């Protein structure tokens with residue numbers, strides 16, 4: 001089988017996203033993603049998915065040009081290519097990245113996010129060529145299904161009037177009753193048994209009340225609250241004290257390792273993060289200071305599935321838990337997450353996934369959650385099939401956009417409802 005890459009296709013798309021609230025604002029009605037296809041001389045095509053904002057696209061294009069002629073099995077070579085691809089310094093914010101609230105943005109992280117889309121596509125192609133599932137290429141699964149948690153959001157019933165958007169059938173959730181009703185829908189539709197509430201939207205007392213309401217409605221179920229660093233150390237400690245008896249963990253209550261270390265020193269509630277440990281370089285300080293007890297990997301910004309395994313091994317070495325972060329993603333990434341999660345022995349928390357919020361996909365068949373779990377496929381590669389008509393449709397939407405939606409901006413989306421809105425200072429409370 002000839003594994004030489006003969007063609008690479010990059011297709012930016014815009015996919016519908018409901019009006020989900022977070023501390024920076026609200027999700028745009030459509031959000032950008034990039035679909036990567038890698039074709040080999042032997043006739044197999046692999047697919048990958050990553051962030052689709054302009055700065056990722058601008059890196060992905062020169063990256064794709066350098067891939068042709070290489071082998072899909074040359075996964076380490078992807079990192080060498082990444083070193084060669086220059087990042088336009090003006091594109092690196094150095095601040096918390098709104099396109100996912102995933103810690104401080106750096107040039108390396110941008111590159112790794114691009115690598116991940118190609119790595120997954122190469123693994124998919126390699127698996128198809130060899131007749132092996134991706135988990136087998138990663139050393140083999142240690143479980144047959146991967147558990148996910150219900151990702152609860154405060155949300156409006158619809159995007160603001162006058163904003164072009166798709167409808168969703170989740171309704172509004174703006175108080176404890178609304179959050180419990182949303183959680184019930186998640187259990188009815190997908191069988192989830194653990195729940196994460198995206199916080200940092202309302203004053204902490206209101207979010208504490210919502211978590212208390214969840215604890216009363218679902219006694220004994222794992223619960224998490226994640227305000228994306230919106231609280232001071234004092235507020236974080238006060239929330240930890242009030243909710244300590246019901247939380248599985250508190251996620252990024254305060255921003256940055258020093259603040260997280262101070263919170264961790266003052267509570268027994270474990271702290272999880274997808275914001276202060278987002279790169280290998282950030283691990284040493286955070287672990288040395290015992291600032292976090294669970295690292296939420298995201299294969300996109302950690303640089304792919306094998307890097308996720310490396311992260312898991314480091315966490316295991318230091319007795320730190322590992323699980324998975326998610327923001328708006330489609331079925332290709334859910335399949336990739338499921339394959340890699342199935343290979344991580346020390347995965348003891350349900351992973352996050354936004355997938356239930358995404359009514360649109362680029363696959364011929366959506367992935368399914370049963371009893372809150374996704375079965376680990378044994379079909380070659382990722383085990384998913386691209387729906388070319390859907391891909392074209394969603395790409396045409398991207399082409400038709402005059403540019404306002406091509407870069408995720410939750411604060412800008414919020415201004416459609418509240419014209420004076422700007423990203424709140426951190427800490428907000």
Ligand SMILES: O=C([O-])C(=O)C[C@H](O)[C@@H](O)C(=O)[O-]
Nearest residue numbers: 022100101274325326327328
């Ligand atoms: O766990 C997290 O921090 C996230 O999933 C970050 C995401 O950006 C989420 O807050 C969102 O999409 O609104």
Ligand SMILES: [Mg+2]
Nearest residue numbers: 226251252274
């Ligand atoms: Mg988080």
